[in-house]
Amino acid sequence: MTTDRDPAQLRSHRWFAPDDMRSFGHRSRLKAMGFDDEDYRDRPVIGILNTWSELNTCHSHFKQRADDVRRGILQAGGFPVEIPVMSLGEMLMKPTTMLYRNLLAMEVEEVLRCHPIDAAVLMGGCDKTVPAMLMGAISADIPSIFMPAGPMLKAKWKDVTLGSGSDVWKYWDERVAGNLCDSDWKGVENCIGRSAGTCMTMGTASTMACVTEAMGFSLPGAANVPAVVAEHARLGAQSGRRAVEMAWEDLKPSNFLTSKSIDNGLMTSMAIGGSTNAIVHLIAIAGRLGMELTLDRFDELSRITPVLADIRPSGRFLMEDFFDAGGLRAMLARMTDLLNTECQTVAGITLGQQIEGAEVIDDEVIRTRENPVDPAGGTCLLKGNLAPNGCVIKSVAADPDLLQHRGPAVVFDNYPEMKEKIHDPDLKVTAESVLILRSAGPLGAPGFPEWGMLPIPRKLLQAGVRDMVRLSDARMSGTSYGTCVLHIAPESAAGGPLALVESGDEIEINVPERKIHWHVSDDEILRRREKLPPSQELPERGYQRMYAKHVTQADKGCDFDFLTGRSPGQEPSIH
Numbered sequence: 001m002t003t004d005r006d007p008a009q010l011r012s013h014r015w016f017a018p019d020d021m022r023s024f025g026h027r028s029r030l031k032a033m034g035f036d037d038e039d040y041r042d043r044p045v046i047g048i049l050n051t052w053s054e055l056n057t058c059h060s061h062f063k064q065r066a067d068d069v070r071r072g073i074l075q076a077g078g079f080p081v082e083i084p085v086m087s088l089g090e091m092l093m094k095p096t097t098m099l100y101r102n103l104l105a106m107e108v109e110e111v112l113r114c115h116p117i118d119a120a121v122l123m124g125g126c127d128k129t130v131p132a133m134l135m136g137a138i139s140a141d142i143p144s145i146f147m148p149a150g151p152m153l154k155a156k157w158k159d160v161t162l163g164s165g166s167d168v169w170k171y172w173d174e175r176v177a178g179n180l181c182d183s184d185w186k187g188v189e190n191c192i193g194r195s196a197g198t199c200m201t202m203g204t205a206s207t208m209a210c211v212t213e214a215m216g217f218s219l220p221g222a223a224n225v226p227a228v229v230a231e232h233a234r235l236g237a238q239s240g241r242r243a244v245e246m247a248w249e250d251l252k253p254s255n256f257l258t259s260k261s262i263d264n265g266l267m268t269s270m271a272i273g274g275s276t277n278a279i280v281h282l283i284a285i286a287g288r289l290g291m292e293l294t295l296d297r298f299d300e301l302s303r304i305t306p307v308l309a310d311i312r313p314s315g316r317f318l319m320e321d322f323f324d325a326g327g328l329r330a331m332l333a334r335m336t337d338l339l340n341t342e343c344q345t346v347a348g349i350t351l352g353q354q355i356e357g358a359e360v361i362d363d364e365v366i367r368t369r370e371n372p373v374d375p376a377g378g379t380c381l382l383k384g385n386l387a388p389n390g391c392v393i394k395s396v397a398a399d400p401d402l403l404q405h406r407g408p409a410v411v412f413d414n415y416p417e418m419k420e421k422i423h424d425p426d427l428k429v430t431a432e433s434v435l436i437l438r439s440a441g442p443l444g445a446p447g448f449p450e451w452g453m454l455p456i457p458r459k460l461l462q463a464g465v466r467d468m469v470r471l472s473d474a475r476m477s478g479t480s481y482g483t484c485v486l487h488i489a490p491e492s493a494a495g496g497p498l499a500l501v502e503s504g505d506e507i508e509i510n511v512p513e514r515k516i517h518w519h520v521s522d523d524e525i526l527r528r529r530e531k532l533p534p535s536q537e538l539p540e541r542g543y544q545r546m547y548a549k550h551v552t553q554a555d556k557g558c559d560f561d562f563l564t565g566r567s568p569g570q571e572p573s574i575h
């Protein structure tokens with residue numbers, strides 16, 4: 001191990017070094033576990049925060065991968081300690097992992113703060129685990145490096161390449177329309193998840209992994225390594241080794257994360273045609289740094305950033321293709337004029353140095369600046385009388401013919417009502433209708449679930465319709481697509497105008513002009529507001545009560561109001 005570094009500078013030194021009764025207890029109980037002085041004396045303690053769980057389908061390789069991280073930590077002279085933290089598995093957790101993002105963030109913050117940890121490797125990947133772990137580490141402000149789970153391998157069914165999530169929606173529409181038999185549906189089910197890892201489309205997991213690397217929070221090239229290839233095991237060891245160095249350097253999130261790093265993250269999410277969820281998470285991450293990231297800033301950057309990654313659901317390829325084509329580093333190297341390349345990263349170098357020399361291998365997967373998937377604005381902010389605080393649409397994944405549209409509303413008061421009525425043959429709906437779902441936001445659902453890609457009514461599917469305008473205060477999965485206007489703020493449960501819309505009202509969206517308009521007079525809106533029933537009561541107890549009392553709206557990042565702002569950096573009393 002490095003000998004010219006002063007162990008007294010280590011945080012863990014306060015736990016283990018003093019000759020007093022408490023430190024005696026700390027040491028003697030480690031000895032009870034089979035460790036001795038040589039394991040921890042004068043070595044940085046590196047926490048491996050592992051979101052493994054048997055109910056998190058995307059992290060099934062994390063037991064083994066933690067051992068790779070441990071190997072790297074030992075090689076570099078650190079003392080590895082693996083600590084399980086809450087696992088937010090997108091597929092099996094209900095009503096939505098978003099309800100628990102802030103809980104994991106709180107856990108990560110407090111686990112880091114209360115233990116003798118000098119640096120941490122954050123092992124996450126499935127959607128909300130990424131922002132949650134970053135938010136917690138930023139608030140604890142202890143040296144931390146993020147190690148993404150990596151995407152699954154490409155899936156194959158017959159001669160078709162399947163993409164997670166996106167092809168589920170696509171084939172389900174065909175099933176509802178009566179075009180897919182039982183055995184084919186079973187075939188898709190059997191083949192669509194080919195390995196450990198996160199969704200291999202540009203869903204929220206891959207989006208956030210790319211955003212994290214662009215912000216400087218993971219090693220160069222980490223974002224896209226498929227979960228089960230040999231490079232991923234090596235990435236684990238590299239992350240472990242680097243965490244030990246970060247402990248000696250005391251390289252904290254507050255040392256390298258700036259508003260410019262956040263801008264890099266935002267532009268990256270645009271350039272990859274990333275998930276709309278990234279917007280909410282980035283606002284929350286910036287909030288932990290004491291910065292206000294507005295939707296207007298997001299719109300500003302969206303207008304100048306081309307979509308370069310041709311990945312589903314906005315494009316044609318999958319994450320494995322992106323990796324083979326050169327991955328995120330190569331894509332970022334094509335947009336250095338837009339990025340703040342001077343930003344520092346956990347690797348101890350600048351973003352510019354991190355991407356220098358990275359080459360694109362396939363111009364079809366990572367497009368040139370002259371031939372982008374979309375010249376700008378993969379995701380757009382809309383504002384108007386139905387969304388005074390804004391809403392978003394992933395225009396690059398929508399039917400271009402619907403980006404300027406006016407039609408009559410078909411309103412569902414909540415998700416159960418929508419499920420019950422959407423395929424009713426008597427539902428008064430046409431391809432020109434605007435489907436509206438409310439009570440689906442942070443408070444209303446609660447938890448802000450991914451219900452925003454409302455299903456197309458069966459009778460329209462059978463008539464060949466595959467997209468229509470849909471509006472909600474919900475989110476949608478990063479693997480979803482279609483003309484879905486999301487995150488309407490304020491949400492209906494918070495008294496937003498969406499609560500007052502009635503079926504038959506004319507709704508207009510104009511994405512090129514970034515507008516949404518509800519064609520109802522102000523007098524009529526006032527009349528309806530007077531009749532609005534009182535808002536729903538808070539849950540009586542537990543985490544859900546705290547959540548309902550403190551969660552902010554979509555345009556504010558849905559963090560708890562008492563968690564935003566820089567940490568005062570309080571260290572626990574030990575003696």
Ligand code: FES
Nearest residue numbers: 058090126199205
């Ligand atoms: Fe875990 Fe998609 S379900 S990343």
